[in-house]
Amino acid sequence: MSKKRILVTGGAGFLGTNLTARLLNEGHHIICVDNFLSGLKEHIVGFLDNPNYQLIEHDIIDPIDLEVDEIYNLACAGSPPHYQANPIHTTKTCVHGILNMLELAKKNNARIMQASTSEVYGDPEVHPQVESYLGNVNPNGIRSCYDEGKRCAESLCFDHQRMYGTNIKIARIFNTYGPHMDPKDGRVVSNFIVQSLRDEPLTVYGDGSQTRSFCYVDDLIEGFIRLMASENFTGPVNLGNPVEFTVKELAEKTLQMINPEAQVSYLPLPSDDPTKRKPDITLAKSKLGWEPSIALDDGLIKTIEYFKSVV
Ligand code: UDP
Numbered sequence: 001m002s003k004k005r006i007l008v009t010g011g012a013g014f015l016g017t018n019l020t021a022r023l024l025n026e027g028h029h030i031i032c033v034d035n036f037l038s039g040l041k042e043h044i045v046g047f048l049d050n051p052n053y054q055l056i057e058h059d060i061i062d063p064i065d066l067e068v069d070e071i072y073n074l075a076c077a078g079s080p081p082h083y084q085a086n087p088i089h090t091t092k093t094c095v096h097g098i099l100n101m102l103e104l105a106k107k108n109n110a111r112i113m114q115a116s117t118s119e120v121y122g123d124p125e126v127h128p129q130v131e132s133y134l135g136n137v138n139p140n141g142i143r144s145c146y147d148e149g150k151r152c153a154e155s156l157c158f159d160h161q162r163m164y165g166t167n168i169k170i171a172r173i174f175n176t177y178g179p180h181m182d183p184k185d186g187r188v189v190s191n192f193i194v195q196s197l198r199d200e201p202l203t204v205y206g207d208g209s210q211t212r213s214f215c216y217v218d219d220l221i222e223g224f225i226r227l228m229a230s231e232n233f234t235g236p237v238n239l240g241n242p243v244e245f246t247v248k249e250l251a252e253k254t255l256q257m258i259n260p261e262a263q264v265s266y267l268p269l270p271s272d273d274p275t276k277r278k279p280d281i282t283l284a285k286s287k288l289g290w291e292p293s294i295a296l297d298d299g300l301i302k303t304i305e306y307f308k309s310v311v
Contacts, residue, residue, distance in 0.1 A: 007031045007068040007110075009060050009101065010075035012039025015115065015173075017180040018217045019072060019224060020044075024052055031066060035059035037089075038077040043180055060097035061089070066104060070228060071112040073101045076150075078117070078173075080143065080270065081186035087145035094149025095156070102160040105167065113169040113228050114157050116236060118277055119147045120172060128244075128278040131172065131236050141272040154236060161234065169227045174240025174279045178217030178299060179306035189214060192251055193300075193307045196258035206269030208248030213278045215241035216299030219292035226288040233287050240279035241292040257300060 006023055010016045011032025016039065020030050029052045032044060036057065047053040058064055060075050076093045077083040083090040098114060105112040121129045122137030137147045160166040177189035185191075195202050223239040245253075255262055284290045 003027055003029060004069040005029045005031065005067060007033060007066060007071045007104075009033045009071070009073050009097070010039060010115075011055075012036060012041065012044045013074060014078070014178075014181045014185070015176065015217065015220070016074045017043040018178065019074070019221050020047060020053070022221050022225070024050060028052065030054070031056060031068065033058050033060060033064065034075065038079070038082050038182070040182060060100055061092045063100045063103065068104065068108050068110050070110055071101055071105055072115070072224065072228070073098055073112060074115045076115070076146070079186045080146075083146045084142055087142070090145040091149040094146070094153045098153040098156050102156060102166055102168075106160065106164050109167075111167045111169065111228060112157075113171060113224060114153055116154050116170050116172045117146070117150050118172055118174040118238070118240065118279065119143065120151050120154065121277075122147060123272065123274040124276065127276055128242065128280040129238065130280040131238060131283055138272050142270070143272045168234050169230070170234060170236040171224060171227055172236050172238045172279075173220065174215060174238065174277065175212045176215045176217055176220045176240070178303050180217075181303070183307065183311050188212065188247060188250060189300075189303065190307070192254040193258065193304055194311050196254050196262050197307060197311055199259060199262060201263040201265035202251045202255065203267050204247055204251050204264055205267050205273065207266065208251060209246055210269070210273060211244045211246050211276045211278065212250075213241050213244045214250070214296055214299070215239070215292055216294035216302070219294050223284060223288065223290045226290050230288060237284050237287065238279040238281055239284060239290070240281065241296075242279055242281050243296065244276075244278040245296065253296070253300065258304060
């Protein structure tokens with residue numbers, strides 16, 4: 001495989017860190033662009049001595065000029081409390097950010113993969129979600145900055161492709177978990193593990209009957225690599241684990257694995273919280289030969305080991 005110069009925006013985040021480790025391992029040169037709004041310096045210290053690694057502290061809402069062969073545009077907080085903390089900046093990250101990256105891709109004739117999301121389906125009325133489903137998104141709720149931002153980003157990718165022939169790839173990422181999640185991230189898997197380890201009550205929002213399908217990060221990264229390498233395929237393609245659990249089941253599982261004595265505390269359900277989510281991955285299977293291989297129990301064991309070392 002030839003060595004490539006690969007830009008990873010959001011390279012100090014959860015997905016960015018895991019992707020960088022994989023790409024460095026394959027011998028590529030990685031340029032990490034991160035504004036450290038939700039990315040963590042401690043995630044990347046281990047990369048800094050690598051001559052194939054370059055860190056640029058920069059916010060992609062502003063243009064940047066680089067020489068690159070591929071771009072993975074992962075920059076944007078993915079956790080609801082984080083992206084809702086400054087929702088206007090979240091929209092700018094999604095919209096101005098992808099536009100700047102598309103311009104860079106066009107100038108370099110580089111491939112660009114956009115990290116889109118299952119949130120483009122909103123609170124879905126079609127279950128499981130197929131890529132052809134157009135979604136049920138509230139345009140002005142507390143999730144809209146992210147949902148509509150990511151929808152607009154997809155729109156810009158396709159307009160860029162139609163206008164300039166830009167080589168785009170769109171991954172719709174479903175709930176993902178694993179090492180290098182921020183313990184303060186606020187998402188359900190990290191919250192439950194950290195709470196169990198600290199002997200604190202597990203915070204279940206609502207009655208816990210809402211569902212999610214959790215993909216281990218190594219599986220997701222394999223999907224990214226296959227999508228980027230694919231020919232004559234742009235997506236959008238769902239990348240996620242199709243095995244569905246209720247939030248209450250996840251709480252029970254986490255308790256069993258870490259601390260059966262810990263309590264559960266039921267808190268109000270945040271507004272616009274989708275009631276169910278599960279990807280249809282038929283397209284990923286047929287176009288990329290991809291499907292997750294790591295079951296939730298096995299992924300949780302690895303993730304719990306990681307959190308034991310950081311909290
Ligand atoms: N959730 C929960 N307790 C928590 C964090 C999240 O019950 O401490 C719920 C949340 O309401 C949602 C699901 O778990 O229904 C997944 O939330 P997360 O923030 O991980 O991601 P989302 O899929 O909502 O973007």
